Amino acid sequence: MICSEFDIINTYFNYKQQNRNDVNIGIGDDCALINISEKQQLAITTDTLIAGIHFFDTISPEDLAYKSLAVSLSDLAAMGAEPTWISLALTLPNINEEWLERFSFILFKQLNCYGIQLIGGDTTKGPMSLTYTAHGLIPIGESLTRNGACKGDLIYVTGTLGDSAAGLAILKSHLTVNNPNDRHWLIQRHLRPEPKIAQGKMLRNIASSAIDISDGLVSDLSHILKISGHGAIIKLNWLPISSVLSRQVSLKQALISALNGGEDYELCFTVPNINLSILESVIINNKEKFYCIGQITKKSDGIRYFYNDKEISFNLVKFDHFNNNINNIYND
Amino acid sequence: MICSEFDIINTYFNYKQQNRNDVNIGIGDDCALINISEKQQLAITTDTLIAGIHFFDTISPEDLAYKSLAVSLSDLAAMGAEPTWISLALTLPNINEEWLERFSFILFKQLNCYGIQLIGGDTTKGPMSLTYTAHGLIPIGESLTRNGACKGDLIYVTGTLGDSAAGLAILKSHLTVNNPNDRHWLIQRHLRPEPKIAQGKMLRNIASSAIDISDGLVSDLSHILKISGHGAIIKLNWLPISSVLSRQVSLKQALISALNGGEDYELCFTVPNINLSILESVIINNKEKFYCIGQITKKSDGIRYFYNDKEISFNLVKFDHFNNNINNIYND
Structure with a gap:
């Protein structure tokens, strides 16, 4: 039985495809890592945040802009990448100009702070969610990855x-x-x-x-x-x-x-x-x-x-979006 | 009053930011266009499709995989780009293994057909939607853009x-x-x-x-x-x-x-x-x-x-996701 986000990825989205020569790391790390030139690698990460699941419906637009961007950039940080460009797919149930003004003010403040340019996205009508795809650059051979820890480190x-x-x-x-x-x-x-x-x-x-x-x-x-x-x-x-x-x-x-x-x-x-x-x-x-x-x-x-x-000894429960006992942590 | 998708982008997401030197085209064309090396430009496009708005709730997983990918790749085609890597943020109300198997079978069949590698994404629980960010490469100076038509063309x-x-x-x-x-x-x-x-x-x-x-x-x-x-x-x-x-x-x-x-x-x-x-x-x-x-x-x-x-003379109504008279074309 498939019971978690990780199982979905491993079972259905990580084994059936041809691997391209320019893909250094595909699915399975904080970012994908692509060879784009002799000097640099491109790090790419995608994160979705859904109202009621990843944040409270009542969150302020400023806090949502701040946090949602941080979640995405954190994956670039984990690879040692310098953030460069980002796209945002924003789905909103209706058009609230005050909300958009407040959200975009903080979003651009933070983007400018990190030297990132918003280069595209999509705005659609529907239940509120945000999907960022963030890009960053890393000199060849200098990326941090999940793989590499050795005994004694x-x-x-x-x-x-x-x-x-x-x-x-x-x-x-x-x-x-x-x-x-x-x-x-x-x-x-x-x-x-x-x-x-x-x-x-x-x-x-x-x-x-x-x-x-x-x-x-x-x-x-x-x-x-x-x-x-x-x-x-x-x-x-x-x-x-x-x-x-x-x-x-x-x-x-x-x-x-x-x-x-x-x-x-x-x-x-x-x-x-x-x-x-x-x-x-x-x-x-x-x-x-x-x-x-x-x-x-x-x-x-x-x-x-x-x-x-x-x-x-500790008894620890792992956080997982599809694991019902701790699902919808923003919604109970 | 803000009344369309295009107004949202123009009003809130296209004027407040610093422009990076490596961004050739940001928001406003079918793809963003980034200078990544002396030989090539990177085209990036993001598209969201939401159940009940962009496709029928009853669509088969095969058709959804086929169409959703095509929508995203079409933007790369419009720039003259060769598709390379794609990420998929998939939000599902529940885990249906048969649905996932059928969806991913066609998705990977099509990806392999175009030589594209799925390099990441996110799987989350919520109202069904798909957001693709598709990447492609174009030799420097050879991209197609919306800008450039001249009288007589x-x-x-x-x-x-x-x-x-x-x-x-x-x-x-x-x-x-x-x-x-x-x-x-x-x-x-x-x-x-x-x-x-x-x-x-x-x-x-x-x-x-x-x-x-x-x-x-x-x-x-x-x-x-x-x-x-x-x-x-x-x-x-x-x-x-x-x-x-x-x-x-x-x-x-x-x-x-x-x-x-x-x-x-x-x-x-x-x-x-x-x-x-x-x-x-x-x-x-x-x-x-x-x-x-x-x-x-x-x-x-x-x-x-x-x-x-x-x-x-024709009287034509433009399609727009936020324009109520023709909104939710999959839902009436």
Whole structure:
């Protein structure tokens, strides 16, 4: 039985076709990767967001513009790509000029901020949804991919985890946060994630693999492990938890949110020992903060969790659009 | 008041952005055109099709795969591009394995036929829709665009017009065709249009402008006229009407269907006198049939219609997704 988004792709859309010589990576990574010249590769990613499934019907046009673009650009960040051109297929139930004005104002503000040009799309009438196809360029041989982690590589993330899930919980009235600044900060982490474009570019030639954290750390790290055939140790006490999240929930809740909460849009990446000194200099030169959270191990290990030196067992449910028990997270 | 798809694009999505140096054409033609190397340009087009608006809910998965891909590839054909890679964002209300198997079988059959690789996309749960972003390559300087028609250029189309509209009318029980072969042929012209990829490539360096006929000849030719600041004469007695269509409807109905009926996905293009002999040799060498239907005139002429040498006036309604009087053509 086909029961998830990934099964659909693997079963029906990934095996029947001829492969073109110019396609370096097709389906299966954050972006496709195409050889377009002797110097550069083209990264292409497509993302659909549907009202009531991927965002609340009540979201403001500004927040929707911000978040929907960030979701798409995050895939480019995960490949180390420089974003260039984007198309937007926008389906709206009716024409609301104020909504369009507010949405497009933020969309173009963000596009201009990243040096991206909107080069086309489609506007249609129907139930509200957005599909972006985002393009980016990468010097030949410098792309980050999911494939490449080796035993012994250290695992890093680019920022604190679990904040977005907490922000969503606040919006759904599943979490009460009285301090207005903390409440605002967590909700913004959910509605206005920052795609880690600059960080992805910094990691070219340093990271052995990378992915963006859209479905949750464990779920996304698992893609890296599956493709490279390895396991991992995660050091729970090394997971970066924001001070704001720490103030609102128990340590256990914060850790589960960090491991399993989706939509942080940080990058998870692995670095071989030989590149650690280069990574250190990149961190210093860019005043960047990356967080080591564990290490790649041999396959039979699966993912093992340690707090200090004690092994812990977790029961984690993966986020999946077609998995009914957690389906329609914006609609319950 | 914003009342059409084109107004939305012009008002909200086409003026607020910085232009990148590598974008040759952004919004406003059948595809965007990007400079990606010294030899080639990249054509990119995005199309959304929504159940109940762009196709009947009852369409077979095979027909949907065929037609939805053709709609997208037709835009590449209109630029003279060679199709290369495509992404598909597919939104489905539920997982129907038989439907997916049948849809993907035809999709990949057609993709392989054109040498295109599916390089990504997204599968989501929601009201059924498909968004394709199709890519193609064109040698530098050889693209066809909407801009370039000059006074005196002859206007051509690549095939008979109005058949698709008649096929749709049959499916909606607005037209009765008793002959089963004729009925089948007209319906196939609607459900399985052939994107004119080969013809678009033949017209590189010959046509001064081109567009695909998706909304109807008059509507699409008007884009060519608007951008080049010219008018046109259409010779009604030169319009290619299939013998099948001629057998079913009056001459007047056939002509209106040819002028105004959408979704033929033929190309409309203009050719300067200086290129007519090259065009002739291309036609002979490729055993191709193109139909001259009129001529570009000065702007103040608008579009004028002649039958033999007598001027005729028509009252034509443009197809537009947001124009209520003809909205939801698949849903009435």
